[in-house]
Structures are given as structure tokens and as C-alpha cells.
Amino acid sequence: MFAHVIDDRVCLQLLEHRHAEELYGLTEANRAHLTPWFPWVETIRCSADSRTFIDGALKGFAEGKGVHCGIRLDRKLAGVVGSHTIDPVEGSAELGWWLGAPYQGRGIMTRACVALIGYLVEQRSLHRIEARCAAGNQRSQAVMESLGMRHEGTLKEGSRIGDTFDDTLIYGLLASEWKKQRCS
Numbered sequence: 034m035f036a037h038v039i040d041d042r043v044c045l046q047l048l049e050h051r052h053a054e055e056l057y058g059l060t061e062a063n064r065a066h067l068t069p070w071f072p073w074v075e076t077i078r079c080s081a082d083s084r085t086f087i088d089g090a091l092k093g094f095a096e097g098k099g100v101h102c103g104i105r106l107d108r109k110l111a112g113v114v115g116s117h118t119i120d121p122v123e124g125s126a127e128l129g130w131w132l133g134a135p136y137q138g139r140g141i142m143t144r145a146c147v148a149l150i151g152y153l154v155e156q157r158s159l160h161r162i163e164a165r166c167a168a169g170n171q172r173s174q175a176v177m178e179s180l181g182m183r184h185e186g187t188l189k190e191g192s193r194i195g196d197t198f199d200d201t202l203i204y205g206l207l208a209s210e211w212k213k214q215r216c217s
Contacts, residue, residue, distance in 0.1 A: 047103075055110045069195065146176060154211050165202065168200040184203070
């Protein structure tokens, strides 16, 4: 199925049912790393749960409302990047991502997001791209800023972090800004 080569080591591959066990394994291996930022981690308890996520992702892709890709480094699943909220009427999408701890700090997520934004802007003709993260998630903030996204607002205590709440930062990027960045 769909794959997009980023470089000789990294590619994006549309998540399929056959990836459920591998996705679950990566989630399980990174449970402690992911839990502080993603409440959904608590709901993934077996490969069937990963398969359910993939079912929804494939349905969203077929309906034009989402896209979720595995990020592969040297053919091994390293994380996920996608959008479960593509709104063709508004011309917008919200990005989301996560990367296994051993793969961080190499620019992999930034390159994966560049590829996904390129697809959303150039192939899907979307006007606006958003991303959100907890205020304490400095790695995600750094990715958004490296993509040229601007901090547009803060939702007071909008992110559940365990038994507490953190502010949610909202970043945005217009297609015109993206295209201008690509040309310079």
C-alpha cells in the first residue's frame, strides 16, 4: 500500500492490519515514555487494541478524513505520524505524532511531518495545518517550531497528564506560509 520514502533510511507507510502486532510492541516498549503525554496509551493493552486503532485509521483514510502512517527507520517501526481530523470543508487538518524513545533526537519526526504536511497541502489542497501538545512537552513544541508553525493560543489545563492537567498549546501553519518556506 501507500509508502513515501523520505531518505535512504526513513519512510512513511500507511498503517495496515498487518502492522498491528508491531505497533503494539512499539507502544508496549515505550509505555512509560508515552504515558505522560498521551492518555490513549492506557487503552492499548494488546495487539487487538492496536488493530482497532488501525481499523479506524483505515476507515478515516478511505473517507478522506484522516491519514496515519507508521514511521520506519531502516524498515523498523519507530513511531506514528498522522491526522485523524482532516476537514475538507474547512480545508484544515490537525497533526499528531509520537516516536519511540530510542529514535528521538535525530530529526526523524520533523522530516516525517514535513512529508505529511507536503501531502496535506499539495495533494489534498488543505489551507491550514494545526498541531497541539501539552505545555510540558518541549520535544513536540520544538518539532512544531522547526516546521515553521506559530503558537496561536493556549487552552488552560486542556491536556490530561495522568491525574493532573497541563495547558494545551495550539500551533498553526497556513498553506501559503508552507509554500513560501519550501521556496526559500
